[in-house]
Amino acid sequence: MLSNNQRDAAFNKLLDLYQVKLYWLIRKLVGTHEDADDVLQNTFIRIYKGLPKFSQDSSLYTWMHRIAYNESLRFIEQNRKKFHISIDDVNRKYLDNLMEDSFFExxxxxxxxxxxxxxxxxxxxxxxxxxxxxxxxxxxxxxxxxxxxxxxxxxxxxxxxxxxxxxxxxxxxxxxxxx
CATH class of the missing domain: 1.10.10.10 (Winged helix-like DNA-binding domain superfamily/Winged helix DNA-binding domain)
Structure with missing residues (x-):
């Protein structure tokens, strides 16, 4: 069993190793930088809370990727319901955001x-x-x-x-x- 300090140190290491990869996974799904940051934060909260229950049935990265993927889908679905928008509108918004994104080259x-x-x-x-x-x-x-x-x-x-x-x-x- 890890102490709180060990758990925090291990979690910080996970942040260092996987934050960028998970960000880009999420970004491809949700579209905007701001939304991706929000979903990434929620993803790491779930990862932190779930670490003690991680069963090692899959690799740690695959487990984290699944959490990020599910958080992204949850976010998309909440926005669809909240704003009553169709998938076509979501796709148009994604393309508009992509074209306006300063990071897209x-x-x-x-x-x-x-x-x-x-x-x-x-x-x-x-x-x-x-x-x-x-x-x-x-x-x-x-x-x-x-x-x-x-x-x-x-x-x-x-x-x-x-x-x-x-x-x-x-x-x-x-x-x-x-x-």
Whole structure:
């Protein structure tokens, strides 16, 4: 059993190691820096309270990632209910915030990718982000989302196919306008 000082020191080490990674996971889900900071704070409160109950069934990072993921979904759902907004409005707001964000340094292709991602269903986008951007293994994503690996793979590869198709269509349309 850890003393309070040892527990606090261990928690501070977790903050140092994982704060940035979890921030970007959350940021991709909630959209704005301010919202991501709020959700990150709630995430670390849950982590701190849950550390004594951590059962080591998964890696510590996967456990923390699951908490961040669930906190993000909880935040999104609360905002949808609170402001009575549709998923289309959420997606438009995400793109608007992304374009205005001083930290976003994306080129035209990255903006197109984010636009296409915003059109995907939530689950597909979340799975794509974890696999593509966070380079997570399907096993890890399954632990976080509670989905089966086969379903995750199908979702991911369907998303990749949709993205490729839409990017190719955009490029074809752009080329036709130039001619």
């Amino acid at each position: 994306g080129n035209e292709l990255q903006v197109k990718l984010h636009r296409i991602l915003s059109e995907l269903p939530d689950k597909h986008r979340e799975i794509f982000n974890m696999k593509y951007y966070d380079d997570m293994k399907f096993r890890e994503i399954a632990e976080i989302t509670g989905m089966k690996e086969g379903s995750l793979k199908t979702s991911y590869y369907n998303s990749v196919s949709i993205i490729q198709s839409k990017i190719e269509n955009i490029d074809i349309l752009t080329l036709k306008k130039v001619d």
